[in-house]
Amino acid sequence: MGQARERREPSRMTTDHRWYDLFSRGARDWLRHNEKVRETVRNRLGDLIAGTDVLSRPSDRTVRVPVRFLEHYRFRLRQEDEETGAGQGAAQPGDVYRKPRPGERESGEDGDQSDEGGSGSGELRFVLELKVDDIVDWIWEELELPDLKPKVTDALTDEDLVQEGWDRRGPRARLDRRRTLREAIKRRAAQPEGPPFHDEDLRFRQVSRRKRPATSAVVAFVLDASASMDERRRKLAKAFFFWATQGLRRQYGNLETVFIAHTNEAWEFTEEEFFQVSATGGTISSTAFRLARDVFQERYNPSRYNVYLFYASDGQNFGDDQSTADALLCELGSFANFIGFVETPQNPFESGKSEMGRLFRSLRARSYPVGSYTVHRDSDIWEAIRAFFRRQAAVAEE
Amino acid sequence: MSSNKLSEYTARFEELADQHGLSFYPVEFEVVPKTFMMEVAVYGLPVRMPHWSFGVRYIYQYVQHRMGGSKIFEVVFPGNPNRAYLIDANSLAENTLVTAHVIGHADFSRNNELFGRMQSQVGYRIVEQAAERAHRIEAAIERHGRRRVEAVLDAALSLEQHIDIDRGLARKRYPEVVEQKERPKRKGFGGRYDQLPGEGRDEEQDVERGDRGRTRRAPIPPHPEYDLLWFTAQYGPELEEWERDIFLGVREESFYFYPVFACQIMNEGWASYWHARLLREADFLAEDVYLDAAKAHSDVVRPYGGSGSVSLSINPYYVGFVLWEHIVEGRGLDAALQIRAEEDDFGFVRNYLDDELAERLELFTYRRTRHRLGEERYLIEERDMNRLRETILSPKFHYGAPRVYVSELAADGSLTLRHDYETDGRGLDEERSTRVLEYIERVWRRPVRLITADEDGDEEVLSSEGEASGQTQLDTPPGSAAASGRS
Numbered sequence: 001m002g003q004a005r006e007r008r009e010p011s012r013m014t015t016d017h018r019w020y021d022l023f024s025r026g027a028r029d030w031l032r033h034n035e036k037v038r039e040t041v042r043n044r045l046g047d048l049i050a051g052t053d054v055l056s057r058p059s060d061r062t063v064r065v066p067v068r069f070l071e072h073y074r075f076r077l078r079q080e081d082e083e084t085g086a087g088q089g090a091a092q093p094g095d096v097y098r099k100p101r102p103g104e105r106e107s108g109e110d111g112d113q114s115d116e117g118g119s120g121s122g123e124l125r126f127v128l129e130l131k132v133d134d135i136v137d138w139i140w141e142e143l144e145l146p147d148l149k150p151k152v153t154d155a156l157t158d159e160d161l162v163q164e165g166w167d168r169r170g171p172r173a174r175l176d177r178r179r180t181l182r183e184a185i186k187r188r189a190a191q192p193e194g195p196p197f198h199d200e201d202l203r204f205r206q207v208s209r210r211k212r213p214a215t216s217a218v219v220a221f222v223l224d225a226s227a228s229m230d231e232r233r234r235k236l237a238k239a240f241f242f243w244a245t246q247g248l249r250r251q252y253g254n255l256e257t258v259f260i261a262h263t264n265e266a267w268e269f270t271e272e273e274f275f276q277v278s279a280t281g282g283t284i285s286s287t288a289f290r291l292a293r294d295v296f297q298e299r300y301n302p303s304r305y306n307v308y309l310f311y312a313s314d315g316q317n318f319g320d321d322q323s324t325a326d327a328l329l330c331e332l333g334s335f336a337n338f339i340g341f342v343e344t345p346q347n348p349f350e351s352g353k354s355e356m357g358r359l360f361r362s363l364r365a366r367s368y369p370v371g372s373y374t375v376h377r378d379s380d381i382w383e384a385i386r387a388f389f390r391r392q393a394a395v396a397e398e
Numbered sequence: 399m400s401s402n403k404l405s406e407y408t409a410r411f412e413e414l415a416d417q418h419g420l421s422f423y424p425v426e427f428e429v430v431p432k433t434f435m436m437e438v439a440v441y442g443l444p445v446r447m448p449h450w451s452f453g454v455r456y457i458y459q460y461v462q463h464r465m466g467g468s469k470i471f472e473v474v475f476p477g478n479p480n481r482a483y484l485i486d487a488n489s490l491a492e493n494t495l496v497t498a499h500v501i502g503h504a505d506f507s508r509n510n511e512l513f514g515r516m517q518s519q520v521g522y523r524i525v526e527q528a529a530e531r532a533h534r535i536e537a538a539i540e541r542h543g544r545r546r547v548e549a550v551l552d553a554a555l556s557l558e559q560h561i562d563i564d565r566g567l568a569r570k571r572y573p574e575v576v577e578q579k580e581r582p583k584r585k586g587f588g589g590r591y592d593q594l595p596g597e598g599r600d601e602e603q604d605v606e607r608g609d610r611g612r613t614r615r616a617p618i619p620p621h622p623e624y625d626l627l628w629f630t631a632q633y634g635p636e637l638e639e640w641e642r643d644i645f646l647g648v649r650e651e652s653f654y655f656y657p658v659f660a661c662q663i664m665n666e667g668w669a670s671y672w673h674a675r676l677l678r679e680a681d682f683l684a685e686d687v688y689l690d691a692a693k694a695h696s697d698v699v700r701p702y703g704g705s706g707s708v709s710l711s712i713n714p715y716y717v718g719f720v721l722w723e724h725i726v727e728g729r730g731l732d733a734a735l736q737i738r739a740e741e742d743d744f745g746f747v748r749n750y751l752d753d754e755l756a757e758r759l760e761l762f763t764y765r766r767t768r769h770r771l772g773e774e775r776y777l778i779e780e781r782d783m784n785r786l787r788e789t790i791l792s793p794k795f796h797y798g799a800p801r802v803y804v805s806e807l808a809a810d811g812s813l814t815l816r817h818d819y820e821t822d823g824r825g826l827d828e829e830r831s832t833r834v835l836e837y838i839e840r841v842w843r844r845p846v847r848l849i850t851a852d853e854d855g856d857e858e859v860l861s862s863e864g865e866a867s868g869q870t871q872l873d874t875p876p877g878s879a880a881a882s883g884r885s
Contacts, residue, residue, distance in 0.1 A: 089762075
């Protein structure tokens with residue numbers, strides 16, 4: 001025994017937990033990690049918009065994005081196809097063990113400690129929940145858009161009763177007790193001998209009718225539900241509709257939506273049903289435009305609502321229907337703020353040359369407030385949304 | 399769990415350990431909740447600087463824990479005093495085992511040469527030092543903003559393993575100038591050649607170099623510099639004091655952790671050997687405590703997966719334990735005490751892991767190959783002792799990191815790193831290395847490049863320039879994101 005016994009302080013045992021339960025550094029740094037993930041996601045807004053599968057769940061205005069953990073990078077050797085390692089157990093030379101695919105751990109294998117931060121097998125993923133409003137904020141910042149204001153015109157007005165000052169005469173219902181009392185106190189301060197209340201003290205609220213710009217809007221989404229609009233096209237339309245709505249929602253305090261689908265007939269649907277609809281039959285777009293016009297006229301008085309309409313289709317329409325469609329669109333265009341055509345073409349190189357594409361071009365040439373967007377791939381949605389938002393901002397700036 | 403009982407057992411264990419010739423600094427045991435223990439394991443220290451990467455490790459640990467995949471028994475920080483943490487939810491028997499285990503660690507860290515060397519440099523109160531540093535870093539965040547501090551931590555922590563323990567913790571800057579070797583006077587024809595007009599320009603140049611012809615500016619670094627943290631702290635152009643402090647702080651913690659890393663098999667084996675032995679000799683233990691503790695021992699000290707199954711990694715507790723048992727049996731306790739003082743894992747495995755033990759431990763090497771769809775195959779090889787030892791040790795070289803050194807600091811402040819790919823046998827992972835260069839460049843504030851080898855073994859220059867800095871975390875094959883919302 002080499003060392004002589006020395007005096008050593010006795011070891012101590014404490015069980016006092018102090019602050020340990022109050023604060024988790026791990027959780028704090030985890031939250032910071034998530035913040036960074038959000039930033040990364042934000043930098044890839046385009047993918048986010050395009051990848052968004054819009055479901056209709058009321059009151060749940062969030063988007064869920066599956067993400068990988070961020071890796072804190074280090075210098076590492078390149079992974080080779082063939083590597084050696086050491087193990088332990090009853091294995092014989094020549095035995096072969098398999099690990100089927102990444103993510104499935106061989107039983108009995110311990111977690112590889114160098115695997116932290118995780119690119120290897122057993123990788124964890126998580127779902128990030130983003131508020132739709134936040135995403136729209138990001139889009140706004142990304143596009144450097146100004147705050148949108150509702151388009152103010154004389155035609156678009158709501159009437160409000162606005163309180164404006166006081167009067168000594170008026171209906172009893174408008175008596176302002178507080179004011180009246182104040183007047184009485186003032187008077188008695190000047191002439192202490194006077195009666196507690198006097199007719200002269202009475203004050204009545206004065207109201208007047210004022211016009212204010214309408215901040216309500218209605219947007220109609222019209223979908224070509226014929227067989228040529230397959231699942232993928234419908235999804236593209238849906239993503240565009242979704243984000244366009246978010247943009248409009250920023251602009252108008254009150255935004256209402258109408259959903260219309262058509263083949264050679266048109267029907268109004270609830271939002272839930274709308275995107276599930278598929279039908280067979282021809283394509284007569286005018287049926288939908290007529291229905292939209294009727295809905296607007298019956299339920300959304302154009303003098304009180306800003307009116308928007310988006311039409312998504314692959315561009316085909318019955319030749320015989322073209323002039324009817326044109327007439328109806330002109331009628332809609334005369335009171336709508338904007339009509340957008342979202343084309344999901346059968347052939348991307350032919351976009352704009354389709355029946356509907358030509359029709360919208362001609363409307364545009366006649367100075368109707370219309371615009372066309374070609375959406376063929378997911379990534380086009382971002383472009384289309386940008387173009388629409390930019391237009392909105394430009395109109396608002398005028 | 400009764401902590402009075404545990405205190406009593408601990409004192410008795412320490413007496414026993416003294417009798418066997420173990421010597422150690424006192425231990426401050428603290429019985430803590432599981433959640434806190436998990437954080438200690440994640441951060442490596444009870445209170446450490448904040449960084450998002452710890453958050454990722456924390457979640458991994460948390461999930462693994464929730465799935466019942468891992469059980470932490472103890473964490474101990476060598477020092478004077480040692481600090482050890484036990485879990486309040488573990489049974490008395492388990493914690494009894496753990497205190498005995500901790501005594502083994504305490505003896506090892508006090509007497510092992512490498513531990514001693516690092517501790518004398520770093521100091522004996524790392525827990526307090528790290529906590530204090532964490533507070534300084536929090537203060538820096540207050541003052542300079544999270545983003546800036548995080549950029550420094552991104553760089554410093556990613557270079558955590560890149561220190562040079564042989565040159566030590568406290569180092570001087572390189573000499574600014576070196577002696578100019580005087581060129582021996584040439585004789586004969588050579589001498590006459592020097593006298594030709596225009597050939598005597600040596601002197602002229604020497605004047606330019608400053609010091610009357612005897613010295614010149616030394617190149618930086620004068621030799622390949624493997625301590626990247628030190629070099630950045632010392633020579634980073636425009637590095638502010640608080641940034642330097644972070645680099646040196648991370649470096650100090652790395653020096654502290656190095657022996658734990660480099661002696662893992664020995665140290666864990668030694669602690670396991672002693673907990674087993676102290677437990678065996680502890681006639682003061684209640685019967686049930688002894689039996690339960692013995693069971694806990696056999697759960698930890700065994701090849702992974704239990705007997706009869708095959709594991710593709712080795713359990714350092716088990717391998718170390720069997721080696722130490724064998725050494726004490728064959729060479730006596732005094733020899734064992736000497737070995738624990740002198741070796742690290744490299745010497746330990748090379749000198750004491752012999753054929754017979756490898757057979758008993760059922761150690762093997764395998765060759766892993768990748769196939770389609772990510773399937774991996776592991777082919778078990780014939781046992782070759784040299785190959786086996788080196789395979790066990792290979793992840794331990796250079797702190798487990800590729801050998802990257804500073805090769806040149808140019809006059810314009812740009813930095814050239816080199817990867818010693820010949821020693822490492824292959825080049826670096828390009829994507830990751832480029833990201834690391836980005837981290838460094840953000841604090842270096844000048845271009846940084848790195849020379850390594852490509853897949854064919856030809857030299858390749860990596861730099862952070864021109865790389866899109868957007869990360870690829872969105873796990874979105876476009877179209878797979880789910881959204882919900884009401885229009």
